[in-house]
Amino acid sequence: MSKFLHFIVTFVVILSCSLLNPSLTAQAATGAIAVYEQRIIHSPDGIGKYYMGREIAKVMGYTGAGWLERPSREGEEQPTKIVNVLNLKPNDVVADIGAGTGYLSFRIAPLLTAGKVLAVDVQPEMLEIIELFKKEKNITNVEPVLATLSDPNLPSESIDLALMVDAYHELEYPQEVMQGIVKALKPGGRVVLVEYRGENPFIMIKGLHKMTQKQVRKEMQAVGLVWRETKNLLPQQHLMVFEKPNTNS
Incomplete structure (x- = not known):
């Protein structure tokens, strides 16, 4: 795979992930380990964001x-x-x-x-x-x-x-x-x-x-x-x- 093609594939993967979780873009750029995980399917009482295996609850306003x-x-x-x-x-x-x-x-x-x-x-x-x-x-x-x-x-x-x-x-x-x-x-x-x-x-x-x-x-x-x-x-x-x-x- 050429360097240019490799760059395009990497960019598409990062862009796709960032649509699900924008913070992943910054993580990919810095090489940081993700602290949180975002899931599309989640509890109706949660925000779809997980920390150390636990889904974060919605805030009572x-x-x-x-x-x-x-x-x-x-x-x-x-x-x-x-x-x-x-x-x-x-x-x-x-x-x-x-x-x-x-x-x-x-x-x-x-x-x-x-x-x-x-x-x-x-x-x-x-x-x-x-x-x-x-x-x-x-x-x-x-x-x-x-x-x-x-x-x-x-x-x-x-x-x-x-x-x-x-x-x-x-x-x-x-x-x-x-x-x-x-x-x-x-x-x-x-x-x-x-x-x-x-x-x-x-x-x-x-x-x-x-x-x-x-x-x-x-x-x-x-x-x-x-x-x-x-x-x-x-x-x-x-x-x-x-x-x-x-x-x-």
């Missing part, structure tokens, strides 16, 4: 804000228990990733008498709701942060804890977001993930909105986080604790 604030949430999910086991210090800086309406942020903030909560979300509409609640509740140490799909938009080594409640499985770029979170954590900082238990088929949540502990641990290990413990104190969810290694110790 700001129109679902009422569900986040439903009166039955305390009984169903027991978020008070989540807050109680975080072992927060008064001067901690906590990033509530995928904060939504700030449901958890406003429950954490009063405990941080010398600290603050960074309520991170990619939807400006959710941040507007948080601003509204800040005024209504007269809570000043909750700061809305507008993130992008691939960047939590947090300064390096600025947070003590990153909390994600029923949010991680919807991240469109989980590896990039988690790399940004790891960078933002102080040495020894923690990530707490709360996800519906994927091991239990009787938990009546759509499959892609649940995660097994094994899958979560695999994905966190990929960005350098160390698993510390899993607390199964919630009715339907895992509460998993990871830590950024303290390289100075």
Whole structure:
């Protein structure tokens, strides 16, 4: 095969692949290993994008804000228990990733008498709701942060804890977001993930909105986080604790 013909064949293959997944074009050009896989046939509850064997779930938009604030949430999910086991210090800086309406942020903030909560979300509409609640509740140490799909938009080594409640499985770029979170954590900082238990088929949540502990641990290990413990104190969810290694110790 001539060099010219080889070039034409390669170009056609790359072009065909890029129609299915545009990111493959950049990967082919740089020789990078693909982090994600795009499939045409996929779950109606997913976006057709796979990460480490897991299909990423569709995001619940700001129109679902009422569900986040439903009166039955305390009984169903027991978020008070989540807050109680975080072992927060008064001067901690906590990033509530995928904060939504700030449901958890406003429950954490009063405990941080010398600290603050960074309520991170990619939807400006959710941040507007948080601003509204800040005024209504007269809570000043909750700061809305507008993130992008691939960047939590947090300064390096600025947070003590990153909390994600029923949010991680919807991240469109989980590896990039988690790399940004790891960078933002102080040495020894923690990530707490709360996800519906994927091991239990009787938990009546759509499959892609649940995660097994094994899958979560695999994905966190990929960005350098160390698993510390899993607390199964919630009715339907895992509460998993990871830590950024303290390289100075």
